[in-house]
Amino acid sequence: MHGRLATDDSLRQAAIIVTSCCSLCNVLSTMESTNHLFFECQYAVSLWNWIGYMFNIRMNHDNMDDILSTASRMFVCAQVKYLCWAAIISGFWTIWWNRNKVRFEDEWVSIPQAIKFLTQLTSESGNLSNNNMSNSVVDLSTLRYFGVKARPRKAPRIDNVCWYPPLNGWIQINSDGCSLGNLGMAGSGGILCDSHSRLVGCLSISLDIKTSIFAEFHVALCALEITLDQGWDKIWLECDSLLVVMAFEGKFNVLWKLQNRWSNCVVRLLKVNFRFSHIFHEGNQYADILSKRCAAQQGFFWWATTPDFLPVAVGRDLLGLPYFRFK
Numbered sequence: 124m125h126g127r128l129a130t131d132d133s134l135r136q137a138a139i140i141v142t143s144c145c146s147l148c149n150v151l152s153t154m155e156s157t158n159h160l161f162f163e164c165q166y167a168v169s170l171w172n173w174i175g176y177m178f179n180i181r182m183n184h185d186n187m188d189d190i191l192s193t194a195s196r197m198f199v200c201a202q203v204k205y206l207c208w209a210a211i212i213s214g215f216w217t218i219w220w221n222r223n224k225v226r227f228e229d230e231w232v233s234i235p236q237a238i239k240f241l242t243q244l245t246s247e248s249g250n251l252s253n254n255n256m257s258n259s260v261v262d263l264s265t266l267r268y269f270g271v272k273a274r275p276r277k278a279p280r281i282d283n284v285c286w287y288p289p290l291n292g293w294i295q296i297n298s299d300g301c302s303l304g305n306l307g308m309a310g311s312g313g314i315l316c317d318s319h320s321r322l323v324g325c326l327s328i329s330l331d332i333k334t335s336i337f338a339e340f341h342v343a344l345c346a347l348e349i350t351l352d353q354g355w356d357k358i359w360l361e362c363d364s365l366l367v368v369m370a371f372e373g374k375f376n377v378l379w380k381l382q383n384r385w386s387n388c389v390v391r392l393l394k395v396n397f398r399f400s401h402i403f404h405e406g407n408q409y410a411d412i413l414s415k416r417c418a419a420q421q422g423f424f425w426w427a428t429t430p431d432f433l434p435v436a437v438g439r440d441l442l443g444l445p446y447f448r449f450k
């Protein structure tokens with residue numbers, strides 16, 4: 124509004140002398156001002172209370188900020204929230220429209236008629252929303268009242284994610300990196316298994332303040348270097364970072380800090396059998412546990428047997444039990 128509407132108080136400020144009386148509540152002693160017309164007038168208060176009742180919220184209508192913040196705080200459902208915003212904006216328009224009807228056309232618009240007009244405006248705006256409802260009966264009844272087509276959320280798709288051991292004679296590396304914030308204290312973890320799902324070793328490295336992408340690349344690199352140093356000639360890297368996979372495919376440039384090590388490692392990998400693949404993080408949980416553990420500690424850790432904090436995760440993989448991924 125910002126003083127742009129030609130209410131009587133604004134006209135007086137512009138040195139236009141008018142005899143002022145609110146056209147909506149028609150109380151002779153009440154001068155029309157923006158504040159009175161939209162927030163204090165009994166006519167406006169009736170409309171705000173009706174909107175509050177329809178959306179089951181306690182509408183604080185002392186000023187515009189209060190009205191807008193009430194609407195933005197109260198809803199979880201995006202579609203109903205959008206509808207409420209539409210109702211509030213329509214409410215302002217309805218008050219101003221009806222005030223002009225009375226003042227310039229001498230046509231009184233009753234509260235029920237104003238509500239009908241407001242409902243029509245809200246309905247037209249509400250149908251333009253692309254948001255989804257929260258699949259509750261209360262939301263559905265609100266949307267139905269305003270004649271807005273409900274857009275229920277889609278049911279989540281559940282995928283099974285399983286970890287499988289590598290082929291016979293191969294060693295499989297599962298790696299993961301994380302940072303507590305981005306930038307933040309970073310850690311990386313990797314676990315090495317043979318084709319019988321036996322643990323060959325696992326590592327966990329603290330990286331100080333780094334990004335999660337750096338951690339992902341760093342641990343893949345470290346684990347590959349360790350397996351190459353050990354003389355393994357059939358190596359399978361499996362990680363949950365698509366960027367690492369894309370780097371091996373030549374579709375993503377490795378971070379410049381690791382570029383030399385990466386190039387050297389790739390040259391060494393050309394001399395052995397090497398494969399890489401992506402796994403969703405649900406199936407990469409043991410590497411995830413290792414990386415998070417080291418993000419909070421300092422140092423390099425290597426375990427030749429299963430560490431105490433991993434048996435549940437590893438045991439689940441050994442049994443071939445799936446993890447569930449919700450989309």
Ligand SMILES: [Zn+2]
Pocket residue numbers: 145146147148149150153159160163164165166
């Ligand atoms: Zn009034």
